[in-house]
Amino acid sequence: MSIAYLNGSFLPLEEARISPLDRGFLFGDGIYEVIPYYGGKPVGLAPHMQRMADGLAAIEIKCNKSIEDWRVLLDDLIAKNADQGANLGVYIHVSRGADTKRYHAYPENVEPTIFAFAFPIKDPEPVDRTKAHGYAVSSTQDLRWKRCNIKSTALLGNVMHYQQGHASGHGEILLYNENNELTEASSSNAFIVKDGKVITPIQDHQNLPGITRRIIIDSLKADGSIPVEERTVTMDEVRNADEIWITSSSKEIAPVIELDGKPVGNGEIGQVWENAFRIYTERKFDF
CATH class of the missing domain: 3.20.10.10 (D-amino Acid Aminotransferase, subunit A, domain 2)
Incomplete structure (x- = not known):
């Protein structure tokens, strides 16, 4: 069973729910990242999370998680999904959150929606040009x-x-x-x-x-x-x-x-x- 993270809680992916008024749903108003983990080890975690922070700043979404906060959260998510395989990708999605109405301008005093889930990824290609996929x-x-x-x-x-x-x-x-x-x-x-x-x-x-x-x-x-x-x-x-x-x-x-x-x-x-x-x-x- 795939376990997801949504706004502070871990739960089965199929039980994760957001409001239809979430601006990520209505406007695509959010930032995302995908990070590969091979054998539980991430590739480029710090630069991935810095890019997310830069993207959030560019569209003026305030998210107070540090790189270390993300590291702890994602390590926990990977551990909870270990039964899916040794190599996992993690999708992270931060939207501006749900307002009470559909309105183009950025709303004030809205908490961002933070969502993440893990999924199996293929093994790396062999370092051999005669065997790799073209x-x-x-x-x-x-x-x-x-x-x-x-x-x-x-x-x-x-x-x-x-x-x-x-x-x-x-x-x-x-x-x-x-x-x-x-x-x-x-x-x-x-x-x-x-x-x-x-x-x-x-x-x-x-x-x-x-x-x-x-x-x-x-x-x-x-x-x-x-x-x-x-x-x-x-x-x-x-x-x-x-x-x-x-x-x-x-x-x-x-x-x-x-x-x-x-x-x-x-x-x-x-x-x-x-x-x-x-x-x-x-x-x-x-x-």
């Missing part, structure tokens, strides 16, 4: 709002883009802006590899400050064996890349072997991916 993806112009750096629960734009890729039989969809520049994917950040260098779009309002993205960049820079660069990336560069990766907390570093029906590089998972994934795997619990 993704086929498509691409389209990014039609979402201009505050994609905020991890809002209002995900309709992302959902519609993801569905566009899903409907065409693809596991993700890469997005580009009106200047034909890569932004990210519908539920992931994106990297390319060219001539041994790892390249990813700069962090701005067009993309999410991904925690896995940050861990990859910091790990590669600390290791020093693979050059990494943050800069504008054109779709022409993407289409001529030796390798493409999509990255997220659930996917970690996922290699892309096909884009819009054409092979990426030689159509096989690349050696740079394997080397980078090994470095990431060795360091991911340090963040």
